[in-house]
Amino acid sequence: MRKKIIAGNWKMNMTPSKTVAFLNEIKPLVANEDVDVVFCVPAIDIIPAVEAVKGSNIEIGAENMYYKDNGAYTGEIAPDMLVDAGVKYVIIGHSERREYFAETDETVKLKVLKAFEYGLTPIICCGESLTQREQGVTIDWIRMQIKIAFQNVTAEQAKKAVIAYEPIWAIGTGKVATTEQAQEVCAAIRECIAEIYDEQTAAEIRIQYGGSVSAASAPELFAQADIDGGLVGGASLKLDFSKIVNYNK
Numbered sequence: 001m002r003k004k005i006i007a008g009n010w011k012m013n014m015t016p017s018k019t020v021a022f023l024n025e026i027k028p029l030v031a032n033e034d035v036d037v038v039f040c041v042p043a044i045d046i047i048p049a050v051e052a053v054k055g056s057n058i059e060i061g062a063e064n065m066y067y068k069d070n071g072a073y074t075g076e077i078a079p080d081m082l083v084d085a086g087v088k089y090v091i092i093g094h095s096e097r098r099e100y101f102a103e104t105d106e107t108v109k110l111k112v113l114k115a116f117e118y119g120l121t122p123i124i125c126c127g128e129s130l131t132q133r134e135q136g137v138t139i140d141w142i143r144m145q146i147k148i149a150f151q152n153v154t155a156e157q158a159k160k161a162v163i164a165y166e167p168i169w170a171i172g173t174g175k176v177a178t179t180e181q182a183q184e185v186c187a188a189i190r191e192c193i194a195e196i197y198d199e200q201t202a203a204e205i206r207i208q209y210g211g212s213v214s215a216a217s218a219p220e221l222f223a224q225a226d227i228d229g230g231l232v233g234g235a236s237l238k239l240d241f242s243k244i245v246n247y248n249k
């Protein structure tokens with residue numbers, strides 16, 4: 001039985017001091033033992049966030065990292081910096097990184113491998129645009145993204161990975177995919193993992209849905225056979241996020 005994983009993605013929001021105040025307030029509200037609760041926060045908020053959630057069930061994640069160990073890469077964050085700061089998860093290949101910061105399936109692949117090398121759990125994002133959905137190529141597109149992201153990843157590593165299926169047209173738009181659409185793609189991703197590896201790996205890997213998840217839409221989405229939680233943007237900046245975490249209460 002896969003444990004649900006519900007992760008907030010703060011994007012470029014929250015100062016370090018707001019981070020501490022918010023996490024202290026939400027900490028007691030998200031103590032749902034059925035769910036792994038993660039907040040992926042901006043790099044500058046990581047250290048105060050890790051400190052603020054000590055002793056709680058919340059883990060802290062990063063929103064990005066570079067695929068090199070260290071070196072002359074001004075402005076980038078190295079994997080060992082995240083590990084040393086107490087980070088457990090890292091979002092890789094979010095559609096905003098792909099769209100605004102030139103990330104490609106190729107860099108996603110390198111980052112996924114680097115994350116595993118350092119013992120970080122990647123939350124690997126994939127998703128189609130509205131045009132792709134309308135052209136009927138959603139599943140083909142997602143399968144390609146998954147196949148590239150998992151190149152050279154072992155089955156043992158893959159079992160620990162988290163995949164976030166986020167239709168781009170549903171991100172920050174208030175337009176949630178229907179449960180059928182979300183389930184269909186998440187099932188296709190699991191099937192693709194079974195093809196690359198085996199049934200066991202496919203059964204263990206956790207697949208989130210992301211894109212305008214709210215307290216209202218969460219229960220039905222998370223009840224789907226292949227949806228193991230959510231990657232939540234806007235709604236993770238508010239105390240109401242606790243209602244999403246407690247979707248089963």
Ligand code: PGA
Pocket residue numbers: 009166170171172173174210211212213231232233234235
């Ligand atoms: P949203 O963002 O919940 O605000 O749509 C989700 C995401 O981009 O991870």
